[in-house]
């Protein structure tokens with residue numbers, strides 16, 4: 001391998017920052033519209049971000065455009081980091097957050113669509129800042145669609161998840177541009193359409209236009225940032241809750257399938273094995289939690305509301321959105337275990353959701369069933385099939401390695417958090433919540449929906465968890481492998 | 489496949505029961521020697537067990553001796569169950585335990601070398617009963633040596649662990665007898681020698697002969713039953729603790745390697761990769777826990793005793809022995825996470841220890857490192873090597889499937905326990921402790937070292953965990969697979 005071409009990395013990051021500055025014109029407009037104190041913060045941030053972005057873009061313009069895998073890995077990982085570094089400036093300049101650790105955590109939580117927050121008085125924030133939090137998640141979701149459908153296949157990374165995206169046309173190895181734009185454009189149109197449709201539906205309910213826009217942005221991105229401290233519970237509206245449930249579930253499905261369904265081709269969606277499993281797990285977990293709530297006497301008003309509450313928490317956790325209508329972390333150990341399993345599970349590949357993803361779990365479950373069969377018939381060849389297609393042995397192994405690393409990261413991260421004084425449940429809960437990009441806290445972190453009280457080191461570990469969870473582990477972790485930096 | 493030959497299963501179980509009755513003559517002798525109230529209980533149990541055993545052996549004598557894999561799986565799984573069903577009779581007849589759930593739990597915990605107990609006043613038991621508890625563990629350990637080194641390879645089961653036992657000669661597929669007896673005999677001699685040596689060393693310290701025998705039996709078997717409610721802490725002796733630490737670690741090493749080392753061939757042991765990793769993890773975890781104790785100010789008298797306490801708990805948990813010199817479950821979340829990791833890890837394959845086993849973890853770690861390499865060089869062929877030998881892809885996949893099922897069983901079992909009212913930590917702690925055949929409890933179960941307060945259903949689930957953990961999961965779980973019972 002040749003040396004890493006850092007110049008092209010710097011140039012791409014420069015372009016990214018230019019886009020970030022452009023998108024920041026939106027919260028600036030909101031700030032100007034409401035004429036609030038955050039106008040200056042956005043103006044200054046846009047200025048800084050645009051200057052750094054433009055300089056980086058033009059200084060490295062004339063240099064070699066050769067780009068290989070390693071540059072790809074570097075660009076993807078540093079994209080989210082640089083986006084956060086500049087995206088956190090409005091919080092700091094406006095003074096909503098007074099230290100870099102918290103500001104970085106909040107911004108990384110935003111652009112990875114995690115939604116964990118260190119703020120404990122959301123309603124006091126100006127509209128521009130609130131809108132920026134939501135927009136970051138929406139942009140992060142857009143980035144993740146581009147990443148999983150176009151960049152991952154090229155990098156051959158991510159524990160085999162890319163091969164399930166049947167929609168991805170053959171992308172050539174050395175060039176990013178050719179076919180990506182076409183696929184990405186189609187999916188972004190779906191993404192945008194869902195968002196607009198949701199805004200309309202929310203405005204029809206008891207939500208004002210501003211809140212509707214913000215929640216539509218964070219629902220479609222399965223992000224979970226809210227404009228209210230009490231999240232969706234604030235509205236106490238069955239209509240809002242059902243609408244959000246449906247759109248969280250839609251946002252948990254492979255966007256290619258949603259695209260085809262939107263064009264009238266429902267067949268692909270209805271016959272997709274991953275979607276079926278995903279919905280099956282939603283129903284199963286909802287039944288378990290609803291039953292548990294009834295048995296333990298934790299009734300929410302009436303039967304309908306109790307079942308709705310169960311369905312909402314399962315949907316929000318499995319799609320890794322992280323909205324809340326109840327403090328489910330307080331329900332008891334049984335519910336926590338179910339929620340943990342569901343958070344680990346995640347929704348479908350090719351969506352904006354985090355977690356291990358249904359498809360990986362299904363492949364591993366099928367492979368395990370085959371392993372039992374092979375115990376009795378050692379010479380039998382029994383491949384794993386998804387949607388009638390054979391999944392190669394190599395891919396199964398990649399997926400198993402992915403899950404192993406996932407569990408390993410959970411263990412190491414929980415170990416660090418527990419050494420900082422977090423309880424057993426808090427350590428595992430917050431790690432899993434951040435690594436799977438879900439968002440809600442556990443234990444003390446669940447009471448006020450805020451991660452504020454976690455020590456500084458813990459916040460950096462969790463920020464790192466969000467990043468590697470969002471980028472399917474290997475994409476980031478490979479930067480820590482000696483192979484990556486070795487000249488050979 | 490033909491029909492399952494239940495008759496040969498019944499005959500083998502009959503023979504096993506005859507042996508159990510024979511071995512019970514030992515606790516009977518102890519009871520007679522101390523002239524205590526448990527003589528009658530053992531006499532009656534021996535009578536019942538011998539009659540059932542002899543009947544089963546002779547009734548099914550004339551029938552077909554054809555034995556295949558499925559009969560093998562059935563025999564192994566039911567062996568431990570029937571051994572427990574008859575082995576629990578002395579507890580019930582003598583009245584030490586007043587219900588079948590608790591008696592079965594205690595006996596299954598014994599013969600699987602788990603050592604979790606529902607008794608909360610061990611010292612009140614007569615000597616015969618105490619000896620029977622220890623002897624059960626020793627016999628269980630003996631059974632497990634036979635199982636991993638001879639039966640597993642034949643059944644091609646257990647997540648690939650058998651292939652590492654380089655000592656196992658080619659055993660033909662259809663017959664149990666030919667080479668097993670030779671290998672097993674050699675290893676049992678090692679097992680017996682270690683036990684005798686340990687008795688001598690313990691008697692030289694402040695332990696009486698009876699306690700020395702009982703503890704030697706349960707140390708070599710990595711069982712963990714003690715004759716004192718406070719376990720090894722009762723003696724408060726540095727000598728006893730160091731002796732037990734050393735013998736727990738020896739009992740955690742592959743017995744084939746111990747055998748060769750005992751004959752003067754140290755080279756194999758010193759060069760063995762699994763042993764090196766095992767000892768490395770012991771040192772690493774001890775350092776982490778000792779450092780944690782010092783930092784958190786939980787000092788045990790002086791520095792030496794604090795480090796010794798850390799080393800003891802790590803050794804007892806990683807070798808899945810389960811003796812205690814401190815209530816480590818109360819140390820705090822950080823320590824619990826370390827202990828959990830160590831319990832999951834386990835010691836070496838081919839020992840009497842439980843858990844996932846070091847070799848499996850090493851293979852998976854190496855495979856993961858390779859997966860990173862393959863991300864950058866997709867066409868490179870980089871096999872996993874252990875002791876310079878290549879581990880086949882098929883085997884790596886088996887091991888990954890094993891670990892996945894392990895985690896799955898932990899999750900399901902913890903879910904059931906949490907639904908019965910156990911806390912989050914108790915549910916996961918007790919499940920892992922039983923599944924890995926370690927023994928100590930967590931949360932409320934750690935205070936008096938007793939599982940008594942767990943609800944009935946929970947005790948049965950944990951008994952089942954002990955059984956499937958002891959028999960490397962697949963051997964038992966395959967009985968629940970439809971493939972097993974299907975005629976084809």
Ligand SMILES: [K+]
Pocket residue numbers: 113114115222223224320321322437438439
């Ligand atoms: K989220």
Ligand SMILES: [K+]
Pocket residue numbers: 601602603710711712808809810925926927
């Ligand atoms: K044990």
